[in-house]
Amino acid sequence: MKKTDGILHHKGEAHTADPMDRKLLGQLVGDATLSYAELGQRVGLSAPAAHERVKRLRQRGAIKSVSTLIDPASVEKSLLAFVHVDTTGWGKTPTLLAISQYPEVEEIHSVAGDACMLLKVRTNGTQALEHLLAQLYATPGVKATRSYVVLSTYLERPVQAETTQEWPVIDFTRQQADAKNLL
Amino acid sequence: MKKTDGILHHKGEAHTADPMDRKLLGQLVGDATLSYAELGQRVGLSAPAAHERVKRLRQRGAIKSVSTLIDPASVEKSLLAFVHVDTTGWGKTPTLLAISQYPEVEEIHSVAGDACMLLKVRTNGTQALEHLLAQLYATPGVKATRSYVVLSTYLERPVQAETTQEWPVIDFTRQQADAKNLL
DNA sequence: CTTGAAAGTCCTCATTT
DNA sequence: AAATGAGGACTTTCAAG
Numbered sequence: 001m002k003k004t005d006g007i008l009h010h011k012g013e014a015h016t017a018d019p020m021d022r023k024l025l026g027q028l029v030g031d032a033t034l035s036y037a038e039l040g041q042r043v044g045l046s047a048p049a050a051h052e053r054v055k056r057l058r059q060r061g062a063i064k065s066v067s068t069l070i071d072p073a074s075v076e077k078s079l080l081a082f083v084h085v086d087t088t089g090w091g092k093t094p095t096l097l098a099i100s101q102y103p104e105v106e107e108i109h110s111v112a113g114d115a116c117m118l119l120k121v122r123t124n125g126t127q128a129l130e131h132l133l134a135q136l137y138a139t140p141g142v143k144a145t146r147s148y149v150v151l152s153t154y155l156e157r158p159v160q161a162e163t164t165q166e167w168p169v170i171d172f173t174r175q176q177a178d179a180k181n182l183l
Numbered sequence: 184m185k186k187t188d189g190i191l192h193h194k195g196e197a198h199t200a201d202p203m204d205r206k207l208l209g210q211l212v213g214d215a216t217l218s219y220a221e222l223g224q225r226v227g228l229s230a231p232a233a234h235e236r237v238k239r240l241r242q243r244g245a246i247k248s249v250s251t252l253i254d255p256a257s258v259e260k261s262l263l264a265f266v267h268v269d270t271t272g273w274g275k276t277p278t279l280l281a282i283s284q285y286p287e288v289e290e291i292h293s294v295a296g297d298a299c300m301l302l303k304v305r306t307n308g309t310q311a312l313e314h315l316l317a318q319l320y321a322t323p324g325v326k327a328t329r330s331y332v333v334l335s336t337y338l339e340r341p342v343q344a345e346t347t348q349e350w351p352v353i354d355f356t357r358q359q360a361d362a363k364n365l366l
Numbered sequence: 367c368t369t370g371a372a373a374g375t376c377c378t379c380a381t382t383t
Numbered sequence: 384a385a386a387t388g389a390g391g392a393c394t395t396t397c398a399a400g
Contacts, residue, residue, distance in 0.1 A: 017257050025258065028251035032215060035394065046368050048396070062257035067250060067341050068211035074200050074245035075208065075344050082265070082294070082301060084331075103343035109263070113331040118265060124346060131350040148267075148296040158250050158341070160286035161258050163307060167314035218376065231378075232385050 015060050017161075020045070024053055025062065025161035032066045069158070077104070077122040080150040081129055084115035085136060086143040093141045104132060115146070198243045200344075203228070207236055208245065208344035215249045252341070260287070260305040263333040264312055267298035268319060269326040276324045287315060298329070 017025060023043040027034060034042075040050035057063045072078065087093060096117060099105050107120035123129045129147070136142050200208060206226040210217060217225075223233035240246045255261065270276060279300060282288050290303035306312045312330070319325050 015257065016259055022258060025251065025253050029253060030250070032249045032251040037394075047394085048369090049367055051395075052367090057257075060257065062254050064252045064254055065213075066215045067213070067252055068208065068215040069247045069250055070208050070212060070342050070344060071245050071247055072342050074198060074240075074243065075205060075342070076199055076346060077342065080292070097337055100338045102347050103345035104347060105338065106340055106342065107336070108338040109333040109336050111265070111331040111333050113329070115331060118331060118333070122342060128347070128350060131353075134353060135351075146296070148294040148298060148301060150292040150294050150301070153290070153292050154280055155283045155288065155291040157289055159253050159255050159258070159260065159289065159305060161253060162286035163259060164285055164287060164311070164314075167311060168317075170314075170317060220376075229386050230376090231387090234377075235385085 015062065017057070017062055021053060021057060021062070022161050022163075024050065025057065028054070028063070029158055029161055072122055076124045079123045079125055079129055080153065081121050081123070082148045082150070083119040083121060083133070083136070084146040084148075085117035085119065086114075086145070087116045087141045088143050089141060090116075093139065095139050096136075096142065099132070099135060099139075102132065102135075104128065198245065200240070200245055204236060204240060204245070205344050205346075207233065208240065211237070211246070212341055212344055255305055259307045262308055262312055263303075263305045263336065265331045265333070266302040266304060266316070266319070267329040267331075268300035268302065269297075269328070270299045270324045271326050272324055273299075276322065278322050279319075279325065282315070282318060282322075285315065285318075287311065 020043065024039065024045075027039055027042050036047040036051045036054070039045075039054075040047045043050065045053070054063070072080070085096070087096070097108065099119075100108060102121075104121050104123045105119060106122055107118075109118045110116060111118045121129065121132055123132060129149075133145055133147065136145055203226065207222065207228075210222055210225050219230040219234045219237070222228075222237075223230045226233065228236070237246070255263070268279070270279070280291065282302075283291055285304075287306045288302060288304050290301075292301045293299060294301045304312065304315055306315060312332075316328055316330065319328055
């Protein structure tokens with residue numbers, strides 16, 4: 001091993017992708033069917049080089065899976081809802097996690113705020129949602145739920161590789177000046 | 184054009200996938216890198232037959248895209264949050280939709296309930312979230328926001344092809360009987 | 367990391383049931 | 384609508400610079 005050739009010299013810390021890796025990930029998130037030839041061309045790399053980097057990204061776990069994104073309507077899941085779940089005690093309840101068995105449940109998070117758990121569920125109509133809620137209420141420790149039914153979705157996409165680098169710098173000095181002027 | 188080769192002969196109605204299509208979609212959601220040979224084998228079809236059906240699923244729009252799912256940590260998006268946005272008037276505000284420009288914003292829905300809009304955002308830390316919220320507040324018509332910061336994620340997956348067929352039948356008769364016994 | 371080439375696999379077509 | 388079999392295109396992957 002002559003040079004530092006870049007695999008886990010950083011003692012177990014979570015690897016963050018370098019700029020070239022991000023370009024690769026960005027392309028692959030947009031279209032995972034790209035050949036390594038075209039992928040490499042888009043980011044300015046040869047096919048073997050692109051392949052090598054992608055292979056490493058897979059090994060590191062940066063690439064979790066390659067999935068087909070389907071239209072919910074085609075599988076009769078017209079109703080999308082976010083469900084806030086209040087639990088007694090601490091929501092570590094493994095019983096609650098059992099609802100991940102239902103393919104209608106897409107996300108389960110524990111959140112800070114006035115809800116303990118947050119679920120994203122997609123069902124075939126309101127009746128199926130009701131049954132899901134019934135399951136929740138039947139779960140020990142579930143105190144209450146609040147459902148937010150989605151009327152229309154304007155954007156829904158997987159985790160993007162891009163990051164906003166330069167957030168607008170808020171000029172507090174100026175704002176304070178403005179505030180003084182308002183007094 | 185000899186035969187009906189399958190583009191929109193069904194007058195615009197929303198196609199729902201038949202059982203075989205659902206099996207195909209189920210496999211492809213789990214792993215989009217399957218060859219048609221293996222895909223067909225898993226669902227009990229030959230490779231060309233599988234290909235034919237998948238091609239039709241693409242044409243119908245049942246398959247929206249094939250995407251690489253990446254680990255948020257690898258691209259420095261450690262913070263996940265759901266943001267409820269209250270808007271004055273009706274939240275049709277195209278101005279609000281402009282925030283879809285930020286790759287940190289993954290979902291935008293209009294919802295029923297006490298929030299008008301619901302956002303799913305994934306940022307690099309709290310400061311980036313703050314900047315995003317600042318953008319929201321700078322948007323005309325945005326009255327208030329409530330953020331639910333995710334502490335840990337137990338489940339997060341794309342739209343599943345499977346549907347729970349037989350929801351537990353709630354025996355209200357029995358429950359009413361039980362209720363009477365409790366009186 | 368790039369170029370070039372070989373090996374392997376997959377897609378796709380036509381034919382048949 | 385689906386299965387079989389063969390042709391051809393493509394990709395992956397190795398080697399060398």
